Amino acid sequence: MIELELLAPARDLECGKAAIDHGADAVYIGAERFGARAAVGNSVSDIGELCRYAHRFAAKVYVTVNTIIYDNELDDTSSLIEQLENVGVDAVLVQDMAVMGMVKKAARHASTQTDNRTPEKVRWLRDIGFRRVVLARELSISEIAEIHDKVPDVELEVFVHGALCVAYSGLCYASQYCFNRSANRGECAQFCRLKFDLSDSSGKVIERNRHLLSLKDMNQSANLERLVDAGATSFKIEGRLKDISYVKNVTAAYSRLLDDIVCRNNGKYRRASLGHCNHGFNPELSKSFNRGFTTYFADGRQSDMASMDTPKSIGEFVGTVKEIRGTSFNVAGVSSFANGDGICFINDNHELEGFRINRVEGNRLFPLKMPCNLHAGMKLYRNNDVVFERLLSKSGQIRKIPVAMFLTSTEDGFVLNAEIKGLCAASFVLKAEHQPALTSQRENIIRQLSKLGNTVYECSEIIVPDDFDYFIPSSILSEMRRSVIDKLERMSGSFPVNGNCLDESKVSSVPEYPDAVMYNISNSRSRTFYERKGKTSLKQAFELQRDTDVPIMQCRYCLRHALGFCMKNGGKKAQWHEPLYLSLPDGRRFRLEFDCRNCQMNIYK
Structure with a gap:
């Protein structure tokens, strides 16, 4: 069975937990230094707490150490990675080959910053010890399929949603x-x-x-199953600078789509983590930050990829201006509005203008200040939906892991077993005299064992033998339930298993680099890595030589x-x-x- 992973961004610990709660199978987060989003660093302590939280659901935590490193930073980088591995991170994303050799316990993932767009490059990365390769955003679905066909034994991670860099990453x-x-x-x-x-x-x-x-921003929601069929197994949402509302909404939307794919394919796929989510809202991708959407190169070169009028969020299309009257106007469309909504439009000078709604009367809107460049026929977009944001703010811990319980009797007492299907089980043995029940105890047993309260578990099934006719006080049943759930909870931290494909000794025989374009070499250890294959005419990183003609x-x-x-x-x-x-x-x-x-x-x- 093939595991499918939804990979969500985490700006910080709070966003990371929200991503897990709303259906992510894994999250990626930056540490205090050396991540490709320097503005959103996190302490090792917070990352450790996120690991403990995620691992309860068999979800994983990946840390981005995917910048180029200078010589005077090598020792600090090595120390950081050791600390990260000690708190349980499951993988480290790498750009600089000097960093790769520092990763001992966690899996190595080749960051998209290493410019991964050919089967030859992906094979090379696999051969030097990377378990996973994050592919370039620019690849088409057919190009992804070709890479999978030619290098089937490496995990392929693809971006499915969020902001797009216009240049190849790393270049x-x-x-x-x-x-x-x-x-x-x-x-x-x-x-x-x-x-x-x-x-x-x-x-x-x-x-x-x-x-x-x-x-524009990438949106592959309509192509998700085609990406699965092409051989991708991890589906990445961009957005380590985005807020918690964005993370909740977009994660929930793609989680539902992946669940649908799993259900339609009769056991071919499963989600990579445990539990299911009951969202208190209907996810809508257009309601979160976006510059308009594009599928980019999924089906080859398209004409409508750019957002040339504005780099800011325009949000969802909500209708057109029908008539302007004094300090208000009405809207042709089916959208409903609320006081405080943020509305925007592109004016005749190709510029984005926005305003806030002060009052709503049906489809007539009264702005706080009437925009002078608005006129009839203009398209309107909503980039802040206050009702939807309110729903998102109330959406908390909503993810539960199904647990089956089995109560049986023994010669000198009772045993309660709790099982997370296909993964692990825990037992609690109670030594007690058998007291015959005067009336059926089944309803009370089911009621007491089902009370899992604020835990991350919910009862999917409670099995009691038909001939079970013993009386067990409700207080004892509660004690048995608490004890067996505590055992499951202690076991849950060991669900993810990290580790590398190859040990460091094998990296010494680096195979031929497939397409020597640019290496972003910024330290002596990285230079030595490439020189092992006889590459002696290596340029320094652009950051170290401003006169380069690249x-x-x-x-x-x-x-x-x-x-x-x-x-x-x-x-x-x-x-x-x-x-x-x-x-x-x-x-x-x-x-x-x-x-x-x-x-x-x-x-x-």
Whole structure:
């Protein structure tokens, strides 16, 4: 049976617990340092508490140590990983090969920062000791299937939801070049969300003051089963900077979808953790932060990937402006509204404007302040639904693990067994005299054994033999129930089993690197790793040599295609003179290179 894992983000301990409560099979979280989101670090103590919480449900905790490391940080990194392994983390996500050798107990996962887009690269990562590879977001479903077919013995993790980087992960140096904030060090300044002018070599302006590199958010909810069929087994939600409401809603939505896939496939799949959730709300992906949705390259290159008007959340479409009258307007659509809702629209200058609703009368809305650029026919979006947010805030610990109980008699007492199906069982033996029951005790036995209260368990079944005709006081039944559940609780921490595919000694014989593009080498240990295969002409990481001539971005997304001028894909012929340039308001300019043979756009400083 194939295990399917929903992997949710955890900004902090609270978000991590909420993700588990709402259906995640695993969470990924950053430690105090060396994670690809430097702004959201967590103490080893908090990560240890999250591990204990997750492991009760056989859920796992992965920690991101996926930045490049400098020589003077190697000892601190090694110490951090040792501490993380001691508190029970199940895997460490790695970019820097110096870090890989530090991971001894936990599984090694190759971060998407290692630029994983070919079967050859995935095979190489498997051969040097990675149990799992996080694939590039840009891959199509057919490309994922090809990787699985050619390298079937490695776990494949794919992104299914959330923000998209316009460049291949690990190959973006724009933030470092422009702001001295390295994306490979967890400090991305989101260069791709800025406004640019696009001009040609003659100075002709093609697009002015638009977010030309800002992409919509990924949403593969409609493609989830196809990704399962392609061989992916872990489905990752982006969002370690997102708040707890986002985590609850998006996790719950994808958890339900995975449950449906498991149910439809007659025992072929199972969820990777225990328990089921009873949500106090109906998950709706459009109600959480989003810039509009795209399936990106799931089915090849699409024309509508970018969010050029705004890099901010627009939320869900709720209707169009029908008529404006004084300080109010009415909406054509079926959505209902509430006081305090946040509404936004794209004005005629391609800019996002927003306002808050002060009063609602049917489909007539009274803004707190009437926006001057609003007019009839404009599309409206809601990026803050106060009623939905209220439901999310009330949604707490809602995940329960089914437990079957069996009560039998022995020669000198009774035995109560509790079992989590297919995983573990606990017993409590009571030595006591048998007292014949004057009336049937079955209803009271079931009632007392079912009282699991605030524990993470719920009774799925209570079996009492038909000939069981003994009297057991309710207080004794409660004691037996508490004791057997306490035993299950103590056993639950050992559910996940971590460990590596290969031991460190095998890494010394590194197989040939498949496509030597860039290594992001920032320390001597990483350099030695590659030199073991005779690679002596290795460049330092971009962060250590500013005069390098590599592109500051390599993108599968292509502006020529996005604007409708890709002749290769049926676009119209452009009336400009290449090369094209992106310009920031401060005058800095960046040259575009269209590598049509590889269907790739490169951006140079």
